[in-house]
Amino acid sequence: MGILSWLFNRPEAAKSNTAAKHQPAQAQSRLAQPDLQATPQIRRDKHFLRVDSLSFLGIYQLSKSKKWAIAWRDADPSVGRGGHRESGLGAYVLADVSSGTVACHGSMARPNNGQVCETGVFCLEDWHFGSTLSGTFSVFDPSGSVILAKELTANIFTSGISKHGKYAFCATGNSPTDHGNKLFLFDLVNRIEMYSVTPKAGWPDSYEVDEGTGELMALFKDMGSFRYNAHGEFMDADQLGDAxxxxxxxxxxxxxxxxxxxxxxxxxxxxxxxxxxxxxxxxxxxxxxxxxxxxxxxxxxxxxxxxxxxxxxxxxxxxxxxxxxxxxxxxxxxxxxxxxxxx
Structure with missing residues (x-):
C-alpha cells in the first residue's frame, strides 16, 4: 500500500483519535504507554517508519549511531489532509531503534525536517497552518518534554542539533519581520538563545556545531567549512571570499x-x-x-x-x-x- 493510500484510508477506529486544532508552538507530546511496548513496536524501510499500534507511517531520520530515529507525518489521515492546509494535526514518533520500541510520540500542526542526536534529544520544525510566513522550531528530550521552542515570524529554511544535544540551530527564509533571513543558535543545556544574526556566509549546504567551542560551521560541499563564533560573529569572511x-x-x-x-x-x-x-x-x-x-x-x-x-x-x-x-x-x-x- 502506498503512503498516500495508507494515510488517507485509515480505518474508522484510528480516526476516532483525532486531536483538537493545533495552536502554534503548542506541540502535544506523550510518553509511550505500557501497552505500546510489545516488541517489535516499529518497522522501517529505506524511507518510512511504521508503528502499527499508533496507526503511524512517516518519513524518518536516524542519529549517527543509528540508535534513535525521529519520524514525522505532515498530514492528518482522519480528515484526508496533508501538506499545506488550514487544519488537521500531523504527528511524530521518536523510536529507540536498538530495542524496536517507541520512546515518545506526539502531534503538532505540520511537523517537518526532524533531527535526532546520540542522546535521543530531537528537534522538529512546525511549518504552521495557513499561508502566513511563520514556523516554530522545537527541541524535545527523549521523553517528549519540550526543552526549547522558538516561534518565528518567518519560514524555517533549515535546522539541526549537535551530536550530543548540547546545541541546536535554525535558519529562516526572507520575511519583512525581524525574524527574516536570520541564523539562530541555542544552548540546550541552559535553554537559552545564544544569538540571532544575518547569515554572512549566505546559504550553505548544511550546518554543524562544534560542541567544544560552540562554533557553528557553515558547510559547503565544494568549498569547505566557515565559522561563526559563540557570539554569532562570522570569523572566516576572507577565506569564504577566496573560496x-x-x-x-x-x-x-x-x-x-x-x-x-x-x-x-x-x-x-x-x-x-x-x-x-x-x-x-x-x-x-x-x-x-x-x-x-x-x-x-x-x-x-x-x-x-x-x-x-x-x-x-x-x-x-x-x-x-x-x-x-x-x-x-x-x-x-x-x-x-x-x-x-x-x-
Whole structure:
C-alpha cells in the first residue's frame, strides 16, 4: 500500500483519535504507554517508519549511531489532509531503534525536517497552518518534554542539533519581520538563545556545531567549512571570499567578485584576480544564463574600470546595458567614456 493510500484510508477506529486544532508552538507530546511496548513496536524501510499500534507511517531520520530515529507525518489521515492546509494535526514518533520500541510520540500542526542526536534529544520544525510566513522550531528530550521552542515570524529554511544535544540551530527564509533571513543558535543545556544574526556566509549546504567551542560551521560541499563564533560573529569572511572566487559555481563567483570590488584600498593584484575569476564565471555558464550574464558583464566592467582599462570597461558596460537597461551602469559608462575622450 502506498503512503498516500495508507494515510488517507485509515480505518474508522484510528480516526476516532483525532486531536483538537493545533495552536502554534503548542506541540502535544506523550510518553509511550505500557501497552505500546510489545516488541517489535516499529518497522522501517529505506524511507518510512511504521508503528502499527499508533496507526503511524512517516518519513524518518536516524542519529549517527543509528540508535534513535525521529519520524514525522505532515498530514492528518482522519480528515484526508496533508501538506499545506488550514487544519488537521500531523504527528511524530521518536523510536529507540536498538530495542524496536517507541520512546515518545506526539502531534503538532505540520511537523517537518526532524533531527535526532546520540542522546535521543530531537528537534522538529512546525511549518504552521495557513499561508502566513511563520514556523516554530522545537527541541524535545527523549521523553517528549519540550526543552526549547522558538516561534518565528518567518519560514524555517533549515535546522539541526549537535551530536550530543548540547546545541541546536535554525535558519529562516526572507520575511519583512525581524525574524527574516536570520541564523539562530541555542544552548540546550541552559535553554537559552545564544544569538540571532544575518547569515554572512549566505546559504550553505548544511550546518554543524562544534560542541567544544560552540562554533557553528557553515558547510559547503565544494568549498569547505566557515565559522561563526559563540557570539554569532562570522570569523572566516576572507577565506569564504577566496573560496567563492575559486568555486565552480558561476553565481557564487560573480557575487563574491562584486562584493570584493566594493571594498576600499584594493591592490591592482587583487582586482586582477577578481577580473580573471569573473571571466572564468562567464565561461562556466553565466553567458548562457540571461539572468546572470548582464551582472557578470557589469562586474567585469567594474574590474576593468578600477584597473584603468577604460576601453575594455566601455565594451562590457555597453553589452550589459543592451541585455538589461536597468543593470545600473549608465552613469559609469558615461563617466568612463568622458575619461577616454579626455586622454
Amino acid at each position: 567563492n572566487l575559486n568555486s565552480s559555481h558561476y553565481d557564487r563567483i560573480i557575487l563574491a567578485a562584486e562584493k570584493i570590488l566594493g571594498e576600499v584600498n584594493l591592490t591592482d593584484e587583487c582586482i586582477q584576480e577578481v577580473l580573471i575569476a569573473v571571466q572564468r564565471a562567464r565561461s562556466l555558464g553565466a553567458d548562457e544564463n540571461l539572468a546572470w550574464k548582464p551582472t557578470a558583464l557589469k562586474v567585469q566592467g567594474l574590474a576593468h574600470e578600477q584597473l584603468g582599462q577604460y576601453p575594455e570597461a566601455v565594451l562590457v558596460y555597453e553589452e550589459a546595458l543592451a541585455l538589461n537597461p536597468k543593470i545600473g551602469v549608465k552613469r559609469r559608462l558615461a563617466s568612463v567614456s568622458k575619461r577616454i575622450k579626455a586622454e
